[in-house]
Amino acid sequence: MITPRRAISTSVCLVRERRLPVAGQVLVSLGDRVTYQTPVLKADMKGDLVIIRLPEKLGMEPEDVTQHILVSVGDRVTVGQKIVHKKSFFSYFDIIEKAKVSGVVEFFTDSNGHLGIREDSTLLEVRAFIPGVVSEIIAPRSIKIEATVGLLQGAIGYGGEVTGTVCNIEADCLDEHVLKQLPYFETPCIIVGGTYFTKEFFLGARSRNIVGIVVSSIKSDDVSSILKTSVFGTSPVYSSDHPTILIVEGFGSIPLSQQAKDFFLYAHGKLASLHGLTQVRAGAIRPELIIHEPSQGVSSQELLHTYPKVGDVMRVVRGRHFGKMGRIVSLPEKLFKLESGIETHVAELDILGEIVSVSLANIESM
């Protein structure tokens, strides 16, 4: 039976795709080494064309507009700039029209007095996000980067991509007391550690330049009351002003596993990239904390599922041992009856010296 895998590894080789929302330009070449800040893709989004029907708006005849217009095709205009000015004798009855948008005059039609301003284009730029080597180019929209990094995948996340220095806090709960003891971080910081965080910590995080928070669990009620969003991690209502959140285990109050604690000790002080993108189905996208500097030693290939075998360390993801780690001591052939009455294949796990039977459906490999 295949067991899902959520990585916690201090050195893993992975490949991640970087993508533009629209077709654009690839800024790197195959084999290029990139830092997390390197722009790798860009696109110019043409601005909207704003048409101003000047005669109708100003109560003038088209030929009158033509006489008093102050801009020509190709001129650059900015918000508030006069584009029409018809002077009166004492200035009391001047007719003035100012630009409501910035851009370039694209057309002016003498016959009807209509003026078209093309708004400024928007430059979209995608950065590498992780340090590595460009391994594939899929022009004109995306590239792939291969990197050897430290990786922790969570169960659910909220928020977009951020980069910062990891700060490991050894506290059970990230609350206002913890927040008060934290300095203002000169460079963006990702706080890791703890079972959960409080509303006060979450709301005060930005004041300390905290751009990301990684904890073990979150109460389902806090998703709406604190994060002001829904359970679905890709909800569009999550504010970009808030720190990005990565929940390692799930909903409730679940202590951090020893593996996660060890990972945070390794990650402390290192630069990391964090994203909260989560998709339970179709691609099973998990939020990730990616440490730019891997640990010394041999790095493994990223595996997203395994066949469990005796000796493997597994994480329990449901039931009374939820969140605990255990080593498989046996994989019985016979079905085992759970307390719920369901008969299922189990793994016998050694959890801190206690041998417990856990359904194969309720464990994840590391």
Place this chain on the structure above:
Amino acid sequence: MSNQIQARCVVVTDCGSTTTKAICFAIQSGAWRVISRAEAPTTVEKPVADVTIGVSNALRAIGKELGIQIVYEEHSSQISLHLEDVSSNDTLSPQEYLSTSSAGGGLQMVVLGLVSKITAKSAERAALGAGAIVQNVYSLDSSAEPYEAADRIRELRPDIVILSGGTDGGAEKQILDLCELLLLAEPKSRFETDHKVPLVYAGNQNIKNEVYEVLKNVFDVKIVDNIRPTIEDENLLSARSAVHDIFLDHVMSQAPGYQKLQSLVTSPIVPTPVAVSNMIEQAAKNAGKTILAVDIGGATTDIFSIRRKKNQAAFRDVHRSVSANLGMSYSIGNVVALAGLSKIKRWLPFHMDDDNLRDVIWNKMIRPTSLPESMEDLLIEHAVAREALRLSLDHHIDLDEADGADRVGKDLSDIFKTEEKNVFSMLDLDIVIGSGGVLSHAPNRANAFMMIVDSFCPQGVTFIGLDSIFMLPHLGVLSGRNSAAALELLYSECIIPLGTYVSPQGKVSKYRKGELLYVVYIEGESRGIEVTFGDLILYTLPRKSSQKMRIEIKKKDLVFSKDNSLEFLVDGGDIGLVLDGRLGAFDILLRENSISQQRDWHGSLSASMPSNAEVAAL
């Protein structure tokens, strides 16, 4: 049927969104039997992203049990499945391999309209009415920049897009702007198969040809009636039906590896709801009974009903509905969102605070294949299942009545046809069959019985059956190749008779708890059984036994059958004869002290629940 086969051993898989179920059927001692079954997680998601891996795992488990070798080979150009007999016992050598699929799972949609509160809202209603989860609504008055909206649409990978906007003869350019946005987004199908994403256009009909031409290279475009033909009128039926049909025919069964699976089977893959529908139709016609059947899965809940034409003995066509946003794993969060936590909590025979309850349910959503370890966890899933089933039945009835309205039409002669409309009534149903993991795998069948009757509230005298090992899809596809074998297996192996359920139709608001409603006299018993408002009473009546029963009504508005008869021959089952005095009035009966009430009802049917000591320790 011309394509009927005479194989003596057949392997069938049903690829659900969460689990792939394989069953081997064979003739033994002259009769068709289930000789082996196995399950494996469905493997349609990354990184595996190939439905045939899950199939192979399930088949390998069957092969191991039977002592036969089921070889799954993938060569560079061809995949073949060899069903090799290594036991020298030719009755066990599968000669056919068939499959159904609903691996595509729940329906997720993106909705676009011109104005958020008008056309976009109508389109959203059509999508929800078709049983979809609406991932995102975009309109021209949205705050998002077009490139942000395009990126979002692409990221969401919707199964179907619905585009609306403009009254007939109204806005045109703005709709073409939305088309441009969709072309920018160029969304790929959820499982990154080669299929174009289906798009239903339900906007201004004056530019339907232009919309088709603009979008046809990127989307599989289907044009339907305008959802807002005038600013005052809303017409959801056409769009809703189109979404429902596209999902059923094209999205639900499709998944990564579908083409590979197609090359393995000896007969075309059948969408799971179509297979179940076929079997239900055969069963109804064979038994001469009306049936309502449900298949509750991880992502979707499908309901099938076959009823008689009004005042006729002839059957109507099977009516089927797929609620693609109601299920027990991927869609479990949506069940909570739609039903509300309090509706779920009322079914629990123990206390649990809202936060913990929500935590358990949401953890199931992010780990959809996990199993309930404790009794409390199991009963939480059963509670959610009741609400998923209840909402699915509402959806089924809604679609049935909408179909009726659709057929009625608009001209004068059609107005008279509304008199013929066959309003859905639970009194019409002779049999209710439950199927799907949470029902079929309930460790105690009394719990499955309670889930069915609590959610569907059958009325009159109804026989309740349970699909023993979740086999209806398999039999449905088998029936296309050997209908006699499928029917034989349906009765001998598939349907577990749970018993007969008696519950009258009545005006619940009139009664007080404990008030006598009716008395049941069973032939051979000296005393009648009194049923009061709020009672749930079990009379032991084992499988393969029948009894004559007479009902004496104590409240004159109670109805037990359409023809007002009060004498019945009732069949027994694993639960027995259940007399219900609750009349589906759960809002009233569970208003106070719901835990104690639930413990009484669970106790009445010997359904599983935590003991008092366990509850005290919680």
